[in-house]
Amino acid sequence: MATDNVLEIKNLHTYFYTDGGVIKAVDGVDVELRRGATLGIVGESGSGKSVTSLSVMGLLTGTKGKIADGEILLDGDDIVKLTKEQQRKLRGSKISMIFQEPMTSLNPVMKIGDQVAECVLQHEKISKKEALKKAEDMLRKTGVPRVEHMMKEYPFQLSGGQRQRVMIAMALVCKPEILIADEPTTALDVTIQAQILDLMNQLKKETGTSILFITHDLGVVAEVCDDVAVMYCGRVVERGDVKTIFANPSHPYTKGLLGSIPRLGDAGKELKSIPGNVPNPKYMPKGCKFEPRCPYASEKCREEEPGFFQIEEGHISRCWLCESGQLKTDHVEKAGD
Amino acid sequence: MPKYILKRIVGTIPTLIIVVTFVFFFVRLIPGDPARLVAGEQATQDDVEAVREELGLNKSIPTQYVTYVTGLLKGNLGTSLRTKQPVTKEVAGRFGNTVRLAFVTLLWSSVVGVLFGVWSGTHRGKWQDYTGMTIAVSGISLPSFWIGFLLIMLFAVKLRILPTTSGTSLKSLIMPSITLGVGIAAVIARFTRSSIIEVLKEDYVRTARAKGIKEKVVIWKHVFRNSMISVVTVVGLQFGFLLGGSVVTETVFAYPGLGSLLIESVNYRDYPAIQSLILIFSLQFIVINLIVDILYAVLNPEIKLQ
Amino acid sequence: MKEKKKVQTENQERIKTPFSEMVRKFKKQKNAVVALCFIIFLIFLAFFGSKIVPYGINEYDYNAILQGPSMKHLFGTDEFGRDLFSRIVCGTRISLAVGFGAVTVGAVCGTILGLLAGYYGGWMDSIIMRICDVLFAFPGLILAIAIVAILGSGMTNVVIAVAVFSTPTFARLVRSKTLTLKNSVFVLAARNIGVSDARILFHHILPGAIPDIIVQYSMSFGSSILTASSLSFLGMGAQPPTPEWGLLLSNGRNYMASAMYVTIFPGLAIFLTVLSFNLLGDGLRDALDPKLSD
Numbered sequence: 001m002a003t004d005n006v007l008e009i010k011n012l013h014t015y016f017y018t019d020g021g022v023i024k025a026v027d028g029v030d031v032e033l034r035r036g037a038t039l040g041i042v043g044e045s046g047s048g049k050s051v052t053s054l055s056v057m058g059l060l061t062g063t064k065g066k067i068a069d070g071e072i073l074l075d076g077d078d079i080v081k082l083t084k085e086q087q088r089k090l091r092g093s094k095i096s097m098i099f100q101e102p103m104t105s106l107n108p109v110m111k112i113g114d115q116v117a118e119c120v121l122q123h124e125k126i127s128k129k130e131a132l133k134k135a136e137d138m139l140r141k142t143g144v145p146r147v148e149h150m151m152k153e154y155p156f157q158l159s160g161g162q163r164q165r166v167m168i169a170m171a172l173v174c175k176p177e178i179l180i181a182d183e184p185t186t187a188l189d190v191t192i193q194a195q196i197l198d199l200m201n202q203l204k205k206e207t208g209t210s211i212l213f214i215t216h217d218l219g220v221v222a223e224v225c226d227d228v229a230v231m232y233c234g235r236v237v238e239r240g241d242v243k244t245i246f247a248n249p250s251h252p253y254t255k256g257l258l259g260s261i262p263r264l265g266d267a268g269k270e271l272k273s274i275p276g277n278v279p280n281p282k283y284m285p286k287g288c289k290f291e292p293r294c295p296y297a298s299e300k301c302r303e304e305e306p307g308f309f310q311i312e313e314g315h316i317s318r319c320w321l322c323e324s325g326q327l328k329t330d331h332v333e334k335a336g337d
Numbered sequence: 338m339p340k341y342i343l344k345r346i347v348g349t350i351p352t353l354i355i356v357v358t359f360v361f362f363f364v365r366l367i368p369g370d371p372a373r374l375v376a377g378e379q380a381t382q383d384d385v386e387a388v389r390e391e392l393g394l395n396k397s398i399p400t401q402y403v404t405y406v407t408g409l410l411k412g413n414l415g416t417s418l419r420t421k422q423p424v425t426k427e428v429a430g431r432f433g434n435t436v437r438l439a440f441v442t443l444l445w446s447s448v449v450g451v452l453f454g455v456w457s458g459t460h461r462g463k464w465q466d467y468t469g470m471t472i473a474v475s476g477i478s479l480p481s482f483w484i485g486f487l488l489i490m491l492f493a494v495k496l497r498i499l500p501t502t503s504g505t506s507l508k509s510l511i512m513p514s515i516t517l518g519v520g521i522a523a524v525i526a527r528f529t530r531s532s533i534i535e536v537l538k539e540d541y542v543r544t545a546r547a548k549g550i551k552e553k554v555v556i557w558k559h560v561f562r563n564s565m566i567s568v569v570t571v572v573g574l575q576f577g578f579l580l581g582g583s584v585v586t587e588t589v590f591a592y593p594g595l596g597s598l599l600i601e602s603v604n605y606r607d608y609p610a611i612q613s614l615i616l617i618f619s620l621q622f623i624v625i626n627l628i629v630d631i632l633y634a635v636l637n638p639e640i641k642l643q
Numbered sequence: 644m645k646e647k648k649k650v651q652t653e654n655q656e657r658i659k660t661p662f663s664e665m666v667r668k669f670k671k672q673k674n675a676v677v678a679l680c681f682i683i684f685l686i687f688l689a690f691f692g693s694k695i696v697p698y699g700i701n702e703y704d705y706n707a708i709l710q711g712p713s714m715k716h717l718f719g720t721d722e723f724g725r726d727l728f729s730r731i732v733c734g735t736r737i738s739l740a741v742g743f744g745a746v747t748v749g750a751v752c753g754t755i756l757g758l759l760a761g762y763y764g765g766w767m768d769s770i771i772m773r774i775c776d777v778l779f780a781f782p783g784l785i786l787a788i789a790i791v792a793i794l795g796s797g798m799t800n801v802v803i804a805v806a807v808f809s810t811p812t813f814a815r816l817v818r819s820k821t822l823t824l825k826n827s828v829f830v831l832a833a834r835n836i837g838v839s840d841a842r843i844l845f846h847h848i849l850p851g852a853i854p855d856i857i858v859q860y861s862m863s864f865g866s867s868i869l870t871a872s873s874l875s876f877l878g879m880g881a882q883p884p885t886p887e888w889g890l891l892l893s894n895g896r897n898y899m900a901s902a903m904y905v906t907i908f909p910g911l912a913i914f915l916t917v918l919s920f921n922l923l924g925d926g927l928r929d930a931l932d933p934k935l936s937d
Contacts, residue, residue: 057547059543059546059547061546088549088551088552089549090549091546091547091548091549092547092548092549092550093549096547096548097547099540099543099544099547101540104539104540104541105540105541105543105544106541106544107541107544107545107559107563108541108563108637108638108639109562109563109566109636109637109638110558110559110562118545118548118550119548119549119550122548122549122550122551122554123549154638154639154642156638156639157642167544170544170548171547351773352776352777352780355773355777355780356777356780356781359777363789363793366793367793471674474918474921474922474925475914475918477865477866477921478865478869478914478917478918478921479914479917480869480872480873480876480889480892480913480914480917481873482873482876482889482893482910483892483906483910483913483914486892486895486896486899486906486910487907487910489899490899490903490906494899494900576782577779577781577782577783578782578783578784579782580782580785581782581783581784581785582784584784584785584788584877585784585873585876585877588876588877589896599785599788600788600877600878603788603791603792603879611789611792615781615785615788615789618781618782618785619780619781619782619785622780622781622782623780
């Protein structure tokens with residue numbers, strides 16, 4: 001296939017089959033990750049962004065979740081159709097992942113070196129000694145101090161930032177094509193956050209790994225991402241490259257998210273927020289899922305869910321306001337009054 | 338690590354003192370005159386006074402206490418009323434038998450219990466889980482003496498493949514050990530299962546899976562190792578249950594251990610012997626819990642490296 | 644706008660009370676429901692068993708000694724020709740009474756000690772927990788034997804012995820729950836507006852510990868019956884001719900080769916009773932534990 005997309009998610013539906021009924025956590029997600037680029041998936045908690053990443057990783061086993069429909073193409077091959085064993089072999093070698101909670105994501109009774117080397121040993125036919133050497137080299141690249149010592153230490157002896165560096169080393173030690181980062185900096189101090197983001201950017205350049213970056217923080221997106229997909233209620237509502245989205249957001253939800261970032265110079269002004277809450281997945285609105293919270297909602301929004309409208313090349317939005325292509329919201333506000 | 342072990346050993350000293358004190362007062366709590374009890378119903382008043390003198394019961398309580406504790410430190414447990422022999426001698430003859438039975442039982446029941454627990458826990462909600470847990474809940478509900486009788490009826494009376502009673506050969510250990518171990522294996526299985534289920538929810542298990550580690554390795558290297566930290570504690574507590582259970586089991590099989598000695602002593606109202614045996618049982622329990630604490634540290638690097 | 648409000652009230656209507664949620668979850672545990680039915684049946688037998696059995700518990704019949712199960716004697720007869728079925732049915736009352744008495748005393752004492760230790764902390768906590776540690780340092784049955792050896796044999800003393808060793812379990816359980824609840828917002832709020840300690844303990848903290856106490860109660864009930872019957876079996880509990888199950892079983896061992904039903908049926912009675920309390924405890928725990936609901 002002559003595509004430069006390393007990962008394509010097409011019409012993904014991941015449902016959770018609980019006692020209380022089916023919860024459609026991911027309900028029609030389409031995104032593309034360009035080779036060597038970073039795609040940010042942005043949304044509030046409950047928007048389905050984490051479930052999307054777990055679906056890609058094939059880590060839904062053990063939960064009540066199942067991929068109900070859709071394709072996940074890795075280099076053009078659908079990995080949903082693979083057997084569990086085949087999926088397992090991809091994990092850690094072609095796609096790997098780092099998580100939000102560095103404090104609890106490492107095994108407390110295993111030495112750091114062993115935990116990093118374990119991944120190499122599983123996927124490559126090399127001796128334990130060579131695997132440990134690789135682990136040590138990778139740890140050094142992540143900039144943790146006194147690597148030789150740390151190889152023999154246990155997670156409780158490390159700080160949160162150091163543990164996240166170990167997680168990154170573990171994820172990249174087998175040189176995967178894709179790294180999924182699920183809120184990797186949320187649990188860390190602000191200064192450490194910046195260091196970790198720098199490290200990820202630097203390692204991406206060195207290794208050519210593409211990154212799927214899951215976050216709720218648009219500030220982080222601006223710093224590390226090339227493309228953005230905004231998710232709401234299990235759907236992608238707006239997609240485009242990062243500059244376009246920040247310069248010209250067209251979905252009211254994206255605008256709301258951007259409006260709620262505090263900026264220097266805004267002191268004294270009231271901080272904007274999006275009114276209301278994410279709807280309960282059991283009682284989804286019939287039409288546009290954002291309609292109950294949308295300041296521009298009309299009768300049509302209530303009745304019918306919009307599809308994607310192209311605003312410009314590579315920038316699409318799931319909002320009726322964009323139906324005619326170039327609508328500016330100012331006009332609508334007047335029309336709505 | 339050595340510091341931790343030392344700390345645990347020192348930590349048991351208050352418990353030891355309280356246990357010894359409790360056991361000392363134990364005999365003095367018995368309603369009636371202990372000297373009269375020891376001397377017997379038919380003894381004359383003079384005889385009773387002589388016994389009182391001999392046992393030091395005419396002295397003040399603190400003096401008696403000091404005498405008792407110094408005696409204990411010298412390994413003197415008093416004289417049995419039943420056999421007129423030093424209790425130490427009787428205990429020594431049977432101690433090994435009880436330890437042998439306890440050891441064999443704890444060994445097989447831990448292994449069986451842990452395997453059942455892992456099997457159930459990793460198949461949560463499936464038929465394997467229901468089967469395992471139904472067996473386990475039945476196991477904790479079975480009266481051990483009943484198991485003993487059923488085993489005797491089946492293997493000794495009907496099939497005639499195992500000896501009915503006594504003896505300390507490995508073959509004659511089989512039935513007592515099963516009788517004693519069923520309940521313990523069941524408790525360990527239940528606890529292991531819930532511990533496995535807890536650990537399966539941990540983030541580091543997800544990390545291991547995200548690394549593409551084979552599920553079998555995830556279970557045995559990551560989940561099992563971590564869940565054992567809490568299971569070890571329960572195995573230690575089970576030892577207390579095991580000591581109690583040994584009393585019943587040894588009686589059922591007329592097994593010559595400390596448990597059956599305790600019952601014989603209670604039936605004979607042999608108070609010095611009862612007193613010593615209760616002390617020995619709790620000492621065993623304290624020692625085992627100390628070992629468990631140390632094992633806990635060995636499994637847990639956070640404590641080991643302190 | 645109106646429609647939005649309607650959606651909201653609909654949502655609120657669907658929210659279940661904790662109790663109905665518990666009942667719903669409990670009903671899903673088929674084992675536990677069956678166990679509960681069996682326990683209700685046992686309670687019925689405990690009250691009315693003696694009125695419905697075909698023979699008196701001490702009705703001797705020397706013409707029908709050690710007879711196997713038949714239509715006349717469902718579970719057979721013992722060495723005095725007494726009907727085993729009638730004796731086992733009448734024994735229900737004894738086992739349930741021992742379990743109820745011992746566990747209730749243990750639960751009440753343990754709960755009070757646990758509340759005090761957890762709420763006041765300091766020296767009160769140290770003393771209470773030290774006592775519990777010492778009680779835990781004696782293996783359960785050994786402690787019971789020790790107590791019976793002091794007090795003498797008999798069912799009342801068995802109840803006391805079992806109560807003593809089930810107390811620390813409840814004390815530890817309630818203490819740890821109290822420690823968590825003590826610092827919860829609603830307790831701090833109650834303290835700030837000057838609610839008395841007693842009221843905080845019994846109206847604010849105790850209700851939070853009740854679910855755990857209920858689960859432990861059910862589990863302890865089963866093990867108490869087991870311990871009591873063990874003591875009777877060892878000759879330290881009920882004395883002949885009481886139809887206590889452990890005693891019946893101990894009696895039957897002399898006829899094991901010729902009349903095994905004399906040991907089989909009392910054992911089965913103990914097993915099924917203890918099993919139902921344990922299954923009930925498991926079911927309640929799963930219904931009450933928010934951790935397990937996912």
